[in-house]
Amino acid sequence: MSKDNVDLICDIGELAGLFERTQSLSDFLQKVVSIIAYHMKAAVCSVYLFDDETQEVVLRATQGLNPDFVGKTRLKLGEGIVGQALAEFRAIREAKGSQNPHFKLIQGLQEEQYNAFLAAPLVRGLTRVGVITVQDPVPNYFSENDEKALRAIAAQLASTIENAKLLMNLHSTTAYAGGKAPVVEGELKFVKGGVASGGLAYGRAAIMGHLDIHEFSQAKSAHSMADFERALAKTENQLEDLQRQLAERMADVASLIFNAHLLMLKDSEFSGMMMRRIKSGLTPAAAVIEVVNQYVNLFAASTNALLREKTQDVKDLGHRILHNLFEKDMGTADYEGHVVIARSLLPSDIVKLVVQRAAGLVLGGGGGITSHVAILARSLQLPMVVVRDPRILDVPENTMILMDGDQGNVMVNPAAEVVKKYDSLKEARHRAEELEADVQPATATRDGVRVRLLANINLLSDLKVAKRLKAEGVGLYRSELPFIVRNDFPSEEEQYRIYRTLVEEMAGKEVVFRTLDIGGDKMLSYFPNINEANPFLGLRAIRFSLRHKDIFTQQLRALLRAGAGSHIRIMFPLVASVDDFVQARSIVAECANSLRAEGIAFCADAELGVMIELPSAVEIADELAQEADFLCIGTNDLIQYILAVDRTNEQIADLYVPYHPAVLRSLKRIAAAAEKHSTDLSICGDMATDTRIIPFLLGIGIRVLSLDSMRIPRVQKRIAELNITECRKTASALVAMSRLSEIEAFLQKGR
Ligand code: PEP
Ligand code: MG
Numbered sequence: 001m002s003k004d005n006v007d008l009i010c011d012i013g014e015l016a017g018l019f020e021r022t023q024s025l026s027d028f029l030q031k032v033v034s035i036i037a038y039h040m041k042a043a044v045c046s047v048y049l050f051d052d053e054t055q056e057v058v059l060r061a062t063q064g065l066n067p068d069f070v071g072k073t074r075l076k077l078g079e080g081i082v083g084q085a086l087a088e089f090r091a092i093r094e095a096k097g098s099q100n101p102h103f104k105l106i107q108g109l110q111e112e113q114y115n116a117f118l119a120a121p122l123v124r125g126l127t128r129v130g131v132i133t134v135q136d137p138v139p140n141y142f143s144e145n146d147e148k149a150l151r152a153i154a155a156q157l158a159s160t161i162e163n164a165k166l167l168m169n170l171h172s173t174t175a176y177a178g179g180k181a182p183v184v185e186g187e188l189k190f191v192k193g194g195v196a197s198g199g200l201a202y203g204r205a206a207i208m209g210h211l212d213i214h215e216f217s218q219a220k221s222a223h224s225m226a227d228f229e230r231a232l233a234k235t236e237n238q239l240e241d242l243q244r245q246l247a248e249r250m251a252d253v254a255s256l257i258f259n260a261h262l263l264m265l266k267d268s269e270f271s272g273m274m275m276r277r278i279k280s281g282l283t284p285a286a287a288v289i290e291v292v293n294q295y296v297n298l299f300a301a302s303t304n305a306l307l308r309e310k311t312q313d314v315k316d317l318g319h320r321i322l323h324n325l326f327e328k329d330m331g332t333a334d335y336e337g338h339v340v341i342a343r344s345l346l347p348s349d350i351v352k353l354v355v356q357r358a359a360g361l362v363l364g365g366g367g368g369i370t371s372h373v374a375i376l377a378r379s380l381q382l383p384m385v386v387v388r389d390p391r392i393l394d395v396p397e398n399t400m401i402l403m404d405g406d407q408g409n410v411m412v413n414p415a416a417e418v419v420k421k422y423d424s425l426k427e428a429r430h431r432a433e434e435l436e437a438d439v440q441p442a443t444a445t446r447d448g449v450r451v452r453l454l455a456n457i458n459l460l461s462d463l464k465v466a467k468r469l470k471a472e473g474v475g476l477y478r479s480e481l482p483f484i485v486r487n488d489f490p491s492e493e494e495q496y497r498i499y500r501t502l503v504e505e506m507a508g509k510e511v512v513f514r515t516l517d518i519g520g521d522k523m524l525s526y527f528p529n530i531n532e533a534n535p536f537l538g539l540r541a542i543r544f545s546l547r548h549k550d551i552f553t554q555q556l557r558a559l560l561r562a563g564a565g566s567h568i569r570i571m572f573p574l575v576a577s578v579d580d581f582v583q584a585r586s587i588v589a590e591c592a593n594s595l596r597a598e599g600i601a602f603c604a605d606a607e608l609g610v611m612i613e614l615p616s617a618v619e620i621a622d623e624l625a626q627e628a629d630f631l632c633i634g635t636n637d638l639i640q641y642i643l644a645v646d647r648t649n650e651q652i653a654d655l656y657v658p659y660h661p662a663v664l665r666s667l668k669r670i671a672a673a674a675e676k677h678s679t680d681l682s683i684c685g686d687m688a689t690d691t692r693i694i695p696f697l698l699g700i701g702i703r704v705l706s707l708d709s710m711r712i713p714r715v716q717k718r719i720a721e722l723n724i725t726e727c728r729k730t731a732s733a734l735v736a737m738s739r740l741s742e743i744e745a746f747l748q749k750g751r
Contacts, residue, residue, distance in 0.1 A: 026070075029061035029161075036134065036153060037063045039748070040146060044114055044135035048075070048082050049161070050128040057082055057131055064135065066110045073106055080104035082131045085119040091154075093118045093147045095140035116141035120154040122161055127424075129162045162425070188391045191410045193362070194650060196374040198406040199383030200426050201360025202419060204398045206335050208312065208342035208349075223325055228274070228284035231324040236265055238320065238334075246355045250380075252460045252498045253351055253485040260313045261320075270295065284325055292318030312349065339401040341392055348485045350376040358382065360403045362410055364392035372484055372522050378708070379458040379481075385410055386650075441470045443716045449724045451698065453716060454510065454706040456684055460498065463505050466709040473510030475706020476632070476684040477502060479555065480517050488526050492554045499562030510569065512632065512682075512706070513559050514611065515552070515584075517541045517573040521648050536646065541574035546583055556591040563603025571609035571632055576616045578623050584608070609680075613637035618666040621673035631674050632706070635685025639663055658687045659743050661735075664696065668735050671700040682706055691718045692747045698724060699731025 029047050037045035044064030048057040051074075059065075059073035078087040084102045085092045094100050097117030105112070114135035122129040132154050134142065243258045264270050270291065277287035292314055299311045335358040342349075342363055350373060353361060360383040363373075377384040383405030395401070395412055402411040402422055411418065443451045454475030455466035466474065482490055482498055490498075503511055518524055519540030532538035545552035559570055572584045585608050595602040607629035610617065614637070617624060625631055635658065640647040642662050645655045657663070667683075674681035682704035687693055689711040697705070698719070707715060737743050 026061060030063075032157065032161075033061045033063045033132075036132065036150075040134055040142075040149070042134040042136050042141070044111070044133070046133045046135075047122075047130060047161070048073075048086075048133070049122075049130035050077075050086060057086055060130070064114075066108060069106070069109050073109060075104065077128075078102075081117055081119050082133060085121045086123075086128050086131050089121055089123055091118070091120040091147050091151050093142055093144075097135065111135065113137055115139040118142040118147060118150055120147070120150040122154050122158045124158045124162050127162070129158050132157070162421075188389070188395060188412050190412070191364075191387045191389050191392055193364075193385040193387030193408045193410055195405060195408040196363070196386050197361075197377035197382055197384035199360070199381060200402075200404050200406075200422060201339050201383045202400070202402045202422065203337045203339045203359040205395050205401045206338035206340050206358075207393065207395070207397055208315075208340055208345070223284040225275070225278055225284070227325060228278060228287075231284070231321050231327075232265065232271060234324045234327075235317070235320050236262065238324075239265065242352075242355055246351065249355065250351065250459060250461055251501070252482045258352070260310055261317050264295075264314065264317055285322060288318055288321050288325070312346075316352075339403055341395060341401075343393060345373055347372050347376050347481075350380065350382060351485055354380045354382050360384065360401075360405065362387060362392060362401070362403060364388075364390065372481070375458050375478070376481070376485070379462050439470050439713045439716060442472075443719050445698065445719055445722045445724050445727075447723050447725070449698075450703065451719050452704045453712050454512075454682070454684075454704060455709045455712075456706050457502070460501055460505075462709065463502070467505075469709045469712040471709055471712060473512075474502065474506055475510070475512050475682055475704065477511065477513045478517065479514055480522060483516060483518065483524060484522055486526075489524075489551065489554075492558045495555060495558035496561050499559055503562050503566050503568060508566065511566075512569040512571055512609070514571050514573055515542070515559075516545055516555055519544050536640070542572045542580055542584060543574065543576075545572075546580065546587075549587065552584075552587060553591055556588055557595060557602075560588070560591055560595060560602040560606060561600060563606055564601035566603060567605065567607075568603050569607045569609055569630060571611050571630070573611045573634065574613050574637065575610045575624070576614050578620060578627055581608075581610050581624065581627055611684075612670050614641050615666070618642075618669055621670045622676065625673040625677040625679040628679065630680035630682070631670065633667065633670055633681070633683040633685065633702075635663070635667075635683060635687035638666065638685065639687075642666060657740060658690060659693060659696075659734075659747060660740065661738050661743065664743075665735050667697070667702075668700045668731070671702060675701055680704070689715055691715065694718055695722055695727040695730045696734050698722060699727035699729070699734075 033045040033047055037043070042064075044062065046062035046065055047060050049060045050057050054074070055077050056074040057077070059070055062070060075083040077083050079102070081092050081094070081097060081100050081102050081104075084100075092100070094103075094117045096115045097103050097111075098105070098115070100117070103117075114137055116136040116139055117133065118135075119131050119133045121131050132150060134146075134150065136142070239258045239262050243262070246253075246258070273291045273294075274284070274287045277290060278284050282290070295314045296311055299308060299314060302308050334356040335353055336356060337359050339360045339362060340353055340358045342361070345361075345363060350361075361377065362385050364387045374384065383403060385403055385405055385408050387410060392410065400413050402414045402419060403409065404422070404425075414422075443453050445451065452472045454473045455462070455469075455471035456476045456478070457463060457466060457474050458478050458481050477499075479495075479499075482495070499513065502513075517540070519538055520536045523535075539547060545555075556570070559568065562568070570588065572581065575581050575584075588606070588608060592602060592604060596604075609630035609632055610624050610628040611632050611634045612618060612621060612624070613634040618638075621631070636647055639645070639656060639658055639660070643655065643657065643660055645652055647656060671681060673679075681702060683697060683702055684706035686707075688697070688705040688707045691714065694705075694715065705715065734743060734746065737746065
């Protein structure tokens with residue numbers, strides 16, 4: 001790769017991604033310097049960060065200079081070439097560094113042997129972040145293009161490094177010098193976790209699963225039976241209120257989410273037991289605590305998974321009653337403004353937290369999450385981080401927590417100055433969103449080839465963003481979400497209302513419904529759980545629907561009715577054979593016949609499609625393309641099944657490689673099959689948002705991408721830079737490659 005092309009490697013997302021994947025912050029900076037040195041073919045690359053307190057630039061990572069000087073080499077603003085570049089906010093390029101009047105030789109740093117010197121400041125607005133330098137023994141080694149490239153890299157890296165810098169400030173020398181993992185021993189101050197849902201949150205910790213009995217049992221309780229009854233009535237009102245709000249804000253998932261609480265509250269056994277204890281002399285608070293604990297133990301020990309899931313509901317209910325009993329001293333009973341910390345959560349808990357206005361969510365202690373917990377959190381814009389360190393669960397209630405869902409950072413009791421910086425970061429990200437303002441109603445390549453960008457919709461509330469960001473339709477509606485969040489199957493009528501809203505909201509634009517995709521890690525708690533050793537290889541998606549024809553029929557009827565007077569598309573997930581598709585299609589025909597016989601209006605020309613998510617489907621793509629009205633590639637699953645890498649297993653996330661030659665060649669085969677039979681083709685997995693791979697996707701002929709709406713502006717911008725002839729060349733080159741390393745290098749070279 002030519003060093004002139006170095007700017008091409010610096011995709012912001014990729015570097016931010018690197019930050020997420022590294023174990024420690026010094027590790028991150030070290031990787032940055034080695035990547036830059038490699039691509040610029042420079043002997044030295046170093047990063048210096050600006051210390052606001054001392055107003056000095058400090059060497060923080062280097063490749064090529066003496067590593068013992070990391071953390072020790074300090075230059076005043078204006079001192080040396082580095083200090084000068086930052087003081088004047090400008091890049092400095094010298095044929096021989098030593099000839100610059102500001103050059104400062106630092107004994108022991110081992111830079112005597114290097115001549116060419118190029119420094120670019122890292123700045124965010126007018127905030128000084130640091131300096132990146134490259135050096136080389138060959139005089140005049142760096143060209144004007146290199147300078148441009150390094151400036152571009154610096155501009156793109158500044159905010160990520162600013163982030164890293166903030167965190168380093170937190171535990172100053174320890175994280176830097178030793179290059180240790182960012183979890184400090186003993187008291188927990190900072191945890192690096194996995195990104196699950198973006199956004200920043202700052203608030204008091206609320207530990208879910210804690211019934212904070214201590215707080216209440218310590219408080220002086222002089223309550224009467226009348227106080228207790230008032231607290232019960234208030235609790236009931238609050239729950240009914242929450243249920244109402246939920247119905248207004250999230251009609252599709254609202255159904256009876258707080259019903260378990262309400263039922264329990266109204267259950268005379270539950271409140272009766274409390275009353276009997278109060279009558280026999282216990283204080284109301286002690287009575288609530290005792291009975292709640294008794295129920296918690298009972299539920300937790302149940303062999304019925306559904307009842308075990310209710311444990312959290314009882315705890316929440318107990319908490320709420322106690323809050324209402326002590327209302328004057330204890331603040332709100334909700335999670336409002338809190339950063340909630342929990343070991344594990346159900347999808348319905350996410351909805352509950354959102355309606356109670358939680359600020360963010362940290363899942364900790366190794367409790368697994370299903371992909372749908374993260375999908376819901378993202379759809380509902382609840383920032384969420386998943387951390388392994390179990391100590392997060394021991395953080396005392398009400399401790400201040402700052403979390404950054406975009407970077408996966410969680411800070412415990414952050415210093416005021418860190419919080420202030422995050423405020424400005426929040427503002428900066430907000431400004432970045434202004435990119436949205438530029439979004440165009442139609443997307444095209446530089447040479448005018450139209451590409452349609454559709455939205456992936458999980459909840460009806462996602463439609464607002466989809467419309468704002470000018471999605472040209474809905475390319476994937478994940479119909480299982482309402483099923484997963486509820487306590488029972490939604491009826492045909494309930495489903496109809498949800499689907500109809502979607503059709504009406506999109507007002508004639510394309511809408512693709514995916515039929516129920518449960519199984520794998522998306523289980524329905526209310527459906528008898530078949531115990532499967534390998535649920536991802538089990539009764540999932542279309543297999544489940546074909547096996548449970550009653551459930552399938554109900555959904556198909558609701559879908560066909562929702563499409564009345566309009567045009568809809570229905571697609572089946574995880575199709576493994578032409579037979580799967582033909583069988584599903586005949587059930588659609590049966591549903592249409594029965595609706596016709598019943599005189600119910602429905603969409604008679606719904607198009608039926610196949611999701612290509614399995615290697616078996618790739619193999620028979622030709623026949624599927626012939627049989628189906630359209631094909632849609634679900635790369636999230638396709639990658640996991642081709643590579644045999646569980647998409648939810650963090651431990652092997654590095655093996656989940658979208659650009660694996662087997663994946664790229666499969667995509668090419670699918671596209672060729674679709675073209676041969678003139679069958680519509682789209683892609684709806686996360687790969688559609690990978691700006692490195694988009695040229696390949698266009699190059700093999702894909703013209704419809706369905707993605708999270710938030711990604712539309714960026715993907716549109718990327719497509720506008722591309723030329724279709726170039727994309728075709730890129731695709732041919734990529735499918736001919738067999739080594740991952742070769743493909744990686746090619747993609748880094750990029751565009
Ligand atoms: C996919 O598998 O790519 C897909 C879009 O479906 P899901 O992520 O819902 O499994
Ligand atoms: Mg899938």
